[in-house]
Amino acid sequence: MPSVTITDPDGVSQVFTAEDGEAVMQVAVRNKVEGLYAECGGSQTCGTCKVTVDPDWFDRLPPPGENEVSLIDGCPPNTRLSCQIRMSAATDGIVVRVADSQY
């Protein structure tokens, strides 16, 4: 099973195992990672599951769709919605940090 390293806004890093196809957001919510709210549940409307992706990983992800872009436009570099990052063999070991503020 693929794994993901998530660092919360207080700087605490944890490694989590994910189901294949699960979104990083779901992994974070399931493990009650702080600072990530995911209020819309993955509908790409709330923009409260933002993470910054480790630069080594950022370019390897499929680019964001129009909807996601409308929610991360203007955010710090390497920001993605974690509901749009799918865990698979290709993302096994990915490293993300929860945005300092979702607002």
Place this chain on the structure above:
Amino acid sequence: MSANATVSERPSHIPEDLVMVYPFTSGALTLHNPFKKAVHDIHKHYPPIFYAEDVYHGGGSAWIIRRQEDLKEIYADTEHFSNHGRSVHAGLLGESWVTLPSNLEGEIHDKFRMILNPIFSPVALRKLEPDVAKLAQDLVDKFKTKGAVDIKAAFCVPFPVSIVLNLLDLPLDRMDEFMHWEFGLLHDPNLDHTREAAANVVAMFRELMKVRRANPGEDLVSWAVTAEVDGRPWTDDEIVGFCFNLFIGGLDTVTTNLSWFLRHLAEHPDQQAYLRENPKKIPDAVQELLRLYSSVNASKNCIKEVTFKGVTFMPGDKIMTSTTLGSNDPEVYDHPEEARFDRRATAVTFGSGVHHCLGHFLARRELTIGLETVLRELPPFTLDTSQEIVVDLGGIMQPRTVPIVWAV
């Protein structure tokens, strides 16, 4: 229950044992704070899904969903549940516009939402912040030496109104007129007054459209008259629906939240002192108070028969999406009745799914700046317990007054 409620005939698919008396019906009042006990009593004693009769003003029943997990599933299930066709105020005027984007569904909804997201993003709102902070400061300056005030009337109502005036680039001296219309739309029990207020608001927006088309500025109406969807300009009705949504969504809900938050701090001097000493924790406090005082109880229509957690919903059934109950679910939160500023938990205050509140970033900034300003400018304040506080229950749970006192 309100005096003029009528009893509707119960459809045959509603099981007798799921029909419950629900205390939060529109028009009902209480002198208690429902978030202290009544909300939590429902979680203790009621089934996860129950049916309440005549919960809406003048009759109208609904399924009530108590558990957050169930509520999220319903928000996510656009096959069986819909917001479509619920623009009550347009109906009163005999017009056909829909509030936008909240009452649109499907592909056209998603297109509008995608265009609107950047307008209400944290990045876009950062530019407004100095203006918002000044509006808050100017309002508090008017009463800070008085020693006593109904802070709802003096701050919680005019603050969001002045921000919306600002977004529309309208003069602040129209504040009283706006507040009067807002009351008419949302709180006046007389339907003729509601219709009149809706007519005034819509007429203002239709006039503003003309003015801003001729002479566009930086405001949201100017933006909407030049915006495109699907490669075409927005229709007049779409612009009206969008502006109306801004008006109705941007005013009363922030007023409600701010009123509860300030009442809470007036009644919890320890937490008030903590935030005075740690203003950086105000956003965490806002997050937690938004959870505890989730006040919006909207509804969806069932559009296709479905059996959900053992209960059958039929097309035409109304499903109340009670954020009040969902955000206080004891299966999700340890002691949900307690405000714990370090909880940093997610909730359903702004709904969930595709209709998650478009204005939530704006609301959060307003609430944060509102609390920062009041705590910075006023000395420690307490609730004036010599006055009774009437609370409106139902669609939006809101105290009518928040009388506070402080030493001068």
